[in-house]
Amino acid sequence: MQRVLLHPLPVRIWHWINALGFLALIATGLQIRYVGLVHVFPFEAAVALHNALGFVVIANFFVWLLFYLFSDKNRAYHPELNPAKHFRESFRQIRYYGYGMFIGEPNPHQPTPYNKFNPLQSMTYQVVMFILFPLQIVTGVLLWDITRFSAAIEKLGGVRVVDTIHVVIFAAFVFYIIVHAYLGSLGHTPSAHYKAMVTGYEDVE
Amino acid sequence: MTAAKALVVVAAFMLSSLTPAAAAGPAVSEQDQACLACHAQQGFEKDLGKGRTLSLHIEGEDFARSVHGAIGCAGCHAEVNLAGHAEERKIPSLREYSLRAAQVCRGCHEEKYKLYEGSIHATLLRMGNQAAPVCTDCHAPHRVQPGSAPAAITGVPCKRCHEPIFNAYAASMHGKARAKHAAAPICADCHRAHEVAAATAGTVLKDACLGCHAQAVESHRAWLPNTGRHFDAVSCAACHAPAARRRVELRLHDVATGRRVGEQSGAAHFGERARAAADGGRLDADSLWTLLREFNQGGAEGKAALRGRVEAASGIEAHQLADRTQAIRDCASCHRDGAFEAVTVSVLGPDGRPVRFEVHKEVLNSATSVETMRAFYAIGATRVKLLDGLLALALLAGIAVPIGHQAMKWFVRRRLKRAQAGQVRAEAAERRDER
Numbered sequence: 001m002q003r004v005l006l007h008p009l010p011v012r013i014w015h016w017i018n019a020l021g022f023l024a025l026i027a028t029g030l031q032i033r034y035v036g037l038v039h040v041f042p043f044e045a046a047v048a049l050h051n052a053l054g055f056v057v058i059a060n061f062f063v064w065l066l067f068y069l070f071s072d073k074n075r076a077y078h079p080e081l082n083p084a085k086h087f088r089e090s091f092r093q094i095r096y097y098g099y100g101m102f103i104g105e106p107n108p109h110q111p112t113p114y115n116k117f118n119p120l121q122s123m124t125y126q127v128v129m130f131i132l133f134p135l136q137i138v139t140g141v142l143l144w145d146i147t148r149f150s151a152a153i154e155k156l157g158g159v160r161v162v163d164t165i166h167v168v169i170f171a172a173f174v175f176y177i178i179v180h181a182y183l184g185s186l187g188h189t190p191s192a193h194y195k196a197m198v199t200g201y202e203d204v205e
Numbered sequence: 206m207t208a209a210k211a212l213v214v215v216a217a218f219m220l221s222s223l224t225p226a227a228a229a230g231p232a233v234s235e236q237d238q239a240c241l242a243c244h245a246q247q248g249f250e251k252d253l254g255k256g257r258t259l260s261l262h263i264e265g266e267d268f269a270r271s272v273h274g275a276i277g278c279a280g281c282h283a284e285v286n287l288a289g290h291a292e293e294r295k296i297p298s299l300r301e302y303s304l305r306a307a308q309v310c311r312g313c314h315e316e317k318y319k320l321y322e323g324s325i326h327a328t329l330l331r332m333g334n335q336a337a338p339v340c341t342d343c344h345a346p347h348r349v350q351p352g353s354a355p356a357a358i359t360g361v362p363c364k365r366c367h368e369p370i371f372n373a374y375a376a377s378m379h380g381k382a383r384a385k386h387a388a389a390p391i392c393a394d395c396h397r398a399h400e401v402a403a404a405t406a407g408t409v410l411k412d413a414c415l416g417c418h419a420q421a422v423e424s425h426r427a428w429l430p431n432t433g434r435h436f437d438a439v440s441c442a443a444c445h446a447p448a449a450r451r452r453v454e455l456r457l458h459d460v461a462t463g464r465r466v467g468e469q470s471g472a473a474h475f476g477e478r479a480r481a482a483a484d485g486g487r488l489d490a491d492s493l494w495t496l497l498r499e500f501n502q503g504g505a506e507g508k509a510a511l512r513g514r515v516e517a518a519s520g521i522e523a524h525q526l527a528d529r530t531q532a533i534r535d536c537a538s539c540h541r542d543g544a545f546e547a548v549t550v551s552v553l554g555p556d557g558r559p560v561r562f563e564v565h566k567e568v569l570n571s572a573t574s575v576e577t578m579r580a581f582y583a584i585g586a587t588r589v590k591l592l593d594g595l596l597a598l599a600l601l602a603g604i605a606v607p608i609g610h611q612a613m614k615w616f617v618r619r620r621l622k623r624a625q626a627g628q629v630r631a632e633a634a635e636r637r638d639e640r
């Protein structure tokens with residue numbers, strides 16, 4: 001085993017602000033949507049907090065974006081353009097999580113600073129960071145001030161279309177956060193990946 | 206005029222000249238006094254036949270003090286000739302008399318008359334509504350006071366036709382304030398006097414509220430998120446009449462012009478279709494969706510869409526305005542599930558008033574609402590139930606992944622032990638070989 005710096009400081013800062021922001025946005029989002037059923041915050045406070053957290057997470061998104069725009073480590077987010085290779089490696093990773101890891105097989109993917117994501121992670125993070133997150137930002141900002149952005153909302157098909165997109169992605173993030181946190185416990189020790197996301201260093205074979 | 210009648214006129218004139226009214230009213234000309242000689246008599250009336258009568262009684266003092274006192278009787282009744290007019294005047298009905306009188310008013314009050322012509326009252330009149338008011342239904346021409354004079358709450362003519370609404374107003378904070386001082390608003394201050402429009406048309410009422418409560422937008426902005434949107438989509442009374450039931454009215458609008466669609470401007474068959482789709486009951490989500498789709502295919506000039514608005518469920522409730530300290534400020538009142546008592550869809554009828562069709566409340570939460578009421582969304586209250594299901598599914602699937610994964614680990618635990626034992630044996634064999 002050797003210790004490798006997989007997660008530079010800006011990425012770790014971004015990650016944990018993002019994680020806390022997402023959890024708080026989910027909590028306030030549930031309070032806003034289910035006022036009358038959920039009684040944790042007053043509605044007004046939940047809306048104000050949700051809006052404020054939204055802008056924190058948006059600003060934080062640009063920390064991530066600027067870091068990877070100017071870092072050669074952005075290769076981790078490059079898509080695999082060879083579909084056959086992509087599916088072969090993805091299947092191998094699914095087989096590992098679904099069966100291989102239970103019988104002691106080694107993880108087919110060994111992370112390096114320039115290739116730190118396995119094929120499933122890479123694909124998931126591309127969908128999350130390049131599609132879902134930006135869409136959630138745009139729809140969130142539109143819903144934040146629907147009068148100011150009424151023309152854009154109208155072009156997208158109306159406030160209900162915008163809200164539907166926001167809620168569908170909200171559901172996707174609820175699923176993602178749970179699964180993401182669980183998969184984080186599947187390192188060579190249950191806490192290995194969590195510790196790496198704090199210290200930056202991962203133990204690699 | 207017979208000699209006997211002429212004698213009565215002269216006697217009455219002499220008698221009236223001795224009354225205090227005549228003595229205290231130098232504004233009444235001699236000519237008018239001649240008229241009042243008969244018309245000041247209590248109970249003076251004309252028989253119109255079929256049991257109908259027209260009161261001809263004029264209070265001399267009131268007339269002298271009225272704005273019309275200066276122009277005298279002949280100012281309006283120029284066609285009346287003192288000699289013989291009692292027999293000559295043919296008045297088919299009270300209504301006919303009022304309609305003729307309105308044309309006389311118009312002679313001097315052309316500007317007001319033009320405003321009246323654009324009103325809901327004039328529209329109803331043109332449509333043949335016999336109850337539609339004309340000038341003399343609201344203004345008593347022989348007692349009319351200057352426009353600047355405040356009307357007493359008890360003397361408001363609107364009450365005659367709109368009594369239940371007037372009573373709600375009288376009991377409201379505006380009505381109570383008006384009873385104490387003249388600066389508080391009365392009917393015409395919000396609805397206007399001559400150009401009165403259908404209450405739910407345009408922004409006249411909101412403008413009237415903001416006309417007096419100029420700070421309202423700023424004071425709401427201090428605590429109400431998306432204030433502009435709330436001001437557009439929620440009537441003032443929806444929150445400021447706390448006892449009112451709230452209704453969502455889905456108004457048909459022309460997408461291109463932003464104007465409400467009326468039965469005379471493209472929606473002639475909307476009512477028929479809505480009634481057919483409702484099938485005697487309320488429109489449900491599917492029938493509303495089908496109705497809109499068919500309507501937009503059926504030759505309407507432009508695409509039409511529904512815009513929702515939260516308002517008090519009736520005109521009476523809209524007038525039950527309370528002191529602002531009692532106004533609804535709890536967002537959950539409108540944003541919780543089931544916040545709205547009723548849902549209607551409306552087009553403007555031929556008289557400018559909305560023609561409403563009842564809609565099932567469940568429409569607000571249906572998946573088709575994304576299309577049918579694309580511009581109306583009250584967070585929480587109108588959330589799509591299908592998306593609630595999706596959220597629950599996402600949560601359950603997220604929880605199922607760790608549980609399922611750990612279950613698989615449990616199922617293959619013996620195999621893992623065997624593999625680990627095999628690995629231990631292999632490593633031991635390797636060490637022996639090395640030795």
